Amino acid sequence: xxxxxxxxxxxxxxxxxxxxxxxxxxxxxxxxxxxxxxxxxxxxxxxxxxxxxxxxxxxxxxxxxxxxxxxxxxxxxxxxxxxxxxxxxxxxxxxxxxxxxxxxxxxxxxxxxxxxxxxxxxxxxxxxxxxxxxxxxxxxxxxxxxxxxxxxxxxxxxxxxxxxxxxxxxxxxxxxxxxxxxxxxxxxxxxxxxxxxxxxxxxxxxxxxxxxxxxxxxxxxxxxxxxxxxxxxxxxxxxxxxxxxxxxxxxxxxxxxxxxxxxxxxxxxxxxxxxxxxxxxxxxxxxxxxxxxxxxxxxxxxxxxxxxxxxxxxxxxxxxxxxxxxxxxxxxxxxxxxxxxxxxxxxxxxxxxxxxxxxxxxxxxxxxxxxxxxxxxxxxxxxxxxxxxxxxxxxxxxxxxxxxxxxxxxxxxxxxxxxxxxxxxxxxxxxxxxxxxxxxxxxxxxxxxxxxxxxxxxxxxxxxxxxxxxxxxxxxxxxxxxxxxxxxxxxxxxxxxxxxxxxxxxxxxxxxxxxxxxxxxxxxxxxxxxxxxxxxxxxxxxxxxxxxxxxxxxxx
Amino acid sequence: xxxxxxxxxxxxxxxxxxxxxxxxxxxxxxxxxxxxxxxxxxxxxxxxxxxxxxxxxxxxxxxxxxxxxxxxxxxxxxxxxxxxxxxxxxxxxxxxxxxxxxxxxxxxxxxxxxxxxxxxxxxxxxxxxxxxxxxxxxxxxxxxxxxxxxxxxxxxxxxxxxxxxxxxxxxxxxxx
Numbered sequence: 090x091x092x093x094x095x096x097x098x099x100x101x102x103x104x105x106x107x108x109x110x111x112x113x114x115x116x117x118x119x120x121x122x123x124x125x126x127x128x129x130x131x132x133x134x135x136x137x138x139x140x141x142x143x144x145x146x147x148x149x150x151x152x153x154x155x156x157x158x159x160x161x162x163x164x165x166x167x168x169x170x171x172x173x174x175x176x177x178x179x180x181x182x183x184x185x186x187x188x189x190x191x192x193x194x195x196x197x198x199x200x201x202x203x204x205x206x207x208x209x210x211x212x213x214x215x216x217x218x219x220x221x222x223x224x225x226x227x228x229x230x231x232x233x234x235x236x237x238x239x240x241x242x243x244x245x246x247x248x249x250x251x252x253x254x255x256x257x258x259x260x261x262x263x264x265x266x267x268x269x270x271x272x273x274x275x276x277x278x279x280x281x282x283x284x285x286x287x288x289x290x291x292x293x294x295x296x297x298x299x300x301x302x303x304x305x306x307x308x309x310x311x312x313x314x315x316x317x318x319x320x321x322x323x324x325x326x327x328x329x330x331x332x333x334x335x336x337x338x339x340x341x342x343x344x345x346x347x348x349x350x351x352x353x354x355x356x357x358x359x360x361x362x363x364x365x366x367x368x369x370x371x372x373x374x375x376x377x378x379x380x381x382x383x384x385x386x387x388x389x390x391x392x393x394x395x396x397x398x399x400x401x402x403x404x405x406x407x408x409x410x411x412x413x414x415x416x417x418x419x420x421x422x423x424x425x426x427x428x429x430x431x432x433x434x435x436x437x438x439x440x441x442x443x444x445x446x447x448x449x450x451x452x453x454x455x456x457x458x459x460x461x462x463x464x465x466x467x468x469x470x471x472x473x474x475x476x477x478x479x480x481x482x483x484x485x486x487x488x489x490x491x492x493x494x495x496x497x498x499x500x501x502x503x504x505x506x507x508x509x510x511x512x513x514x515x516x517x518x519x520x521x522x523x524x525x526x527x528x529x530x531x532x533x534x535x536x537x538x539x540x541x542x543x544x545x546x547x548x549x550x551x552x553x554x555x556x557x558x559x560x561x562x563x564x565x566x567x568x569x570x571x572x573x574x575x576x577x578x579x580x581x582x583x584x585x586x587x588x589x590x591x592x593x594x595x596x597x598x599x600x601x602x603x604x605x606x607x608x609x610x611x612x613x614x615x616x617x618x619x620x621x622x623x624x625x626x627x628x629x630x631x632x633x634x635x636x637x638x639x640x641x642x643x644x645x
Numbered sequence: 646x647x648x649x650x651x652x653x654x655x656x657x658x659x660x661x662x663x664x665x666x667x668x669x670x671x672x673x674x675x676x677x678x679x680x681x682x683x684x685x686x687x688x689x690x691x692x693x694x695x696x697x698x699x700x701x702x703x704x705x706x707x708x709x710x711x712x713x714x715x716x717x718x719x720x721x722x723x724x725x726x727x728x729x730x731x732x733x734x735x736x737x738x739x740x741x742x743x744x745x746x747x748x749x750x751x752x753x754x755x756x757x758x759x760x761x762x763x764x765x766x767x768x769x770x771x772x773x774x775x776x777x778x779x780x781x782x783x784x785x786x787x788x789x790x791x792x793x794x795x796x797x798x799x800x801x802x803x804x805x806x807x808x809x810x811x812x813x814x815x816x817x818x819x820x821x
Binding site: 223224238267273297299302319366381382389401402404 | 663665668672708716747
C-alpha cells in the first residue's frame with residue numbers, strides 16, 4: 090500500500106468522526122476536512138507521524154457558507170507527500186484553537202489571519218499585530234472579499250507598536266528600520282546584558298505590498314507569474330515556478346518535458362547567482378570586504394548570461410502557466426557551459442581562500458548555535474536547517490520540474506552554527522553547476538516549450554506546490570476560482586519560518602555577532618512580507634566567577 | 646537650473662545613502678552591484694555610506710508602503726542640505742503595479758521630493774551610474790557621448806515619440 094494511503098487511513102482510524110472527508114487529487118497530496126474542535130489533536134498527530142509544518146492558509150468563504158476557512162499544511166519529506174488540514178469557523182464567532190503552543194512556527198501564520206481576516210485563536214501566546222501598519226484601523230480586514238483591494242484608510246498619528254518588555258537588567262539596542270546591516274526596512278529590538286544578547290523583538294513586515302489581495306481580485310492566471318517574480322528580486326523565478334506548478338497541479342495541466350528542463354536550468358542559474366550574492370553580503374557583514382568584492386565579481390557573468398538568455402538581468406519573465414516563454418538554443422547552451430566553467434574555476438579559488446582563512450572561522454564558528462532538535466521544532470528550512478544537520482531538500486524529497494532525472498547530492502553539515510551555513514551554500518553552488526550541466530546534456534532536443542490550455546481551470550480546486558529556493562523552501566498554496574483568477578493564493582517564502590528562529594539563534598551571543606547571525610539566514614523581507622516574533626528567554630545558570638567578572642566589567 | 650545647481654553643489658565626491666522603501670530587492674542588489682569591481686563607482690568619487698547624516702544623495706527604491714512612509718520622511722529630514730533624491734526603478738515612479746494596493750501609498754514622490762528618476766525593473770547598473778553621473782554633469786568629463794551633453798534626462802521621451810511618428814508616416818507612404 091502506498092504510504093499516502095497509510096497516512097490517510099491511520100488518521101481516519103484515529104479520529105473517526107473528527108474527519109468529515111478526505112480528498113486525494115493526486116499521488117502526492119491529500120486534503121482532510123476536519124471539525125474545528127479537533128484541529129489541535131490532528132496537527133499534533135501529524136507531527137508525531139513525521140510531518141513537518143509548512144504554513145497555514147486562511148481564506149474568506151463568507152459568500153458561500155458564512156465561514157472563514159483555515160488550512161494547516163504539512164509535508165512528509167521521506168514519502169513525498171503534502172497534506173492540508175482544512176477546517177472552518179463561523180463568521181459571527183471566528184474562534185479556533187491555536188496550534189502555536191505545540192508548533193511554534195505557526196505563530197506568524199495565525200497572527201497574520203488575526204490581522205487579515207479577523208480570526209481569533211484561543212491559546213495563542215502572542216496575539217499582537219503582525220502584518221498591517223500600526224495606524225491601520227481595527228476591525229477592517231483587508232483579505233475579506235467585502236473589502237476592496239485599493240482601500241486607503243486615513244493615516245493616524247501617534248500610534249506605535251508596543252515592543253515586548255525589556256527583561257530585568259537589560260538594555261535595549263534598536264537595530265533598524267534603516268540600519269547599515271539591513272538592506273531592507275525591519276526593526277529588531279535587541280535586549281542586551283553587557284555585550285550578551287538576552288532576547289529580541291522584531292517588528293517588520295514593512296514591505297508588505299498586498300500582492301496576494303491584488304492578484305486575487307485584479308489579475309488573471311497568466312498575469313500572476315510576472316507579479317510573482319516581483320515578490321522578490323533575487324529569487325523571482327522560484328516564486329513564478331512555484332505559482333505555475335500549483336496552478337498546473339490544480340488544473341491538471343501536463344507541461345512538456347523540455348519546458349521542465351528549461352525551468353530547472355533557470356532555477357539553478359538563479360541559485361548560483363543568489364549564493365554568490367549571499368557570500369559577498371556575509372563577507373561584508375563580518376567586515377571582510379575582499380570576499381564581497383570577489384564573489385560579486387565572479388557573480389557578474391551570471392547576470393550577463395541571464396540578460397542574453399531572457400532579455401533582463403533579473404526578474405527574467407521566463408515562466409508562465411503551461412511552460413516557459415523562451416527556448417534555449419544551441420548557441421545559448423554553449424554560452425551557459427562557458428560561463429559555468431569560468432565560475433567553477435573562480436569559485437574553487439574563493440572556496441579555498443574562505444576555508445583557509447582564520448578570521449572568517451573566528452567570526453562564524455560557534456556563532457548562532459542552535460541544536461538539530463530546535464531546528465526541527467521551529468521547522469527551519471533550507472541551508473539554515475541543513476547547517477544544523479536536518480537533511481531536507483525539496484528538490485530531492487518532492488521532485489518537481491526535471492529534478493527526478495538529475496543526480497546531485499544535498500550537502501548537510503552538523504556544525505550547527507553560521508560557519509555551517511557558509512559551507513553549505515558554497516558546496517551547493519558547485520552542485521548547482523553540476524545540475525546545470527546535466528540538464529543541458531539530458532534535455533530533449535525538441536518539443537513545445539509552452540502547452541496551450543485546452544479548457545478553463547475548474548474552480549475551487551486546492552493544490553500545494555513547493556520549490557527549493559536558494560534560501561530554503563518556497564510553498565505556494567492555491568485555491569482556484571472563477572473569472573480566470575485564483576480564489577486564494579498564499580505565498581510562503583523561506584525567510585518566513587527562518588526569521589522566526591532568529592531570536593533563538595541570537596540568544597546568548599555577542600552583540601557584535603548580531604548582523605552576521607541575522608544575515609546568515611539570508612533574510613529577504615520583501616518575500617516574507619510580514620512581521621514578527623518575540624521570544625525572551627532567561628539566561629542560563631552562570632558560573633559565579635564569570636558573573637562576578639561581568640558585574641565588575643559593567644561597573645567599570 | 647537643477648542641473649547647474651547640482652553641478653555646482655556636488656562637483657566633488659558624492660556620498661550616497663540607499664533607502665529601501667518597500668522594494669523587492671531587485672533594485673537594491675543592482676545598487677550594491679555598482680560598487681563591485683565591474684562597475685566600481687568609487688572611481689567617480691561616489692561612495693555608499695551607511696548613515697543619512699553623511700549623505701549628499703539619497704537613492705530611494707521601491708513603492709512607498711504605509712509602514713515606511715513616516716520613516717522615509719525622517720530619513721530625508723536627517724540628511725544635510727543641499728541634498729538630491731534619486732528614484733531608482735519603476736516602482737518609485739508612481740508606484741508601478743502596486744500603486745493603489747491597500748498597504749501602498751504610491752511612488753516615492755508621496756514621501757519625499759524626487760529630483761531624478763532612473764526607470765527599469767530593475768534598472769541596469771549602467772543605467773544607475775549613467776543617471777547619477779548625467780544629473781551631476783560628471784559624464785561631461787568621462788563617460789557620455791557628446792551629443793547627449795544638453796539633455797537633462799537619460800531618455801527624452803517626447804523627442805523619441807516624435808521621431809517614431811515621423812518614421813511611421815514614411816512607412817505608411819511606402820505602403821500606399
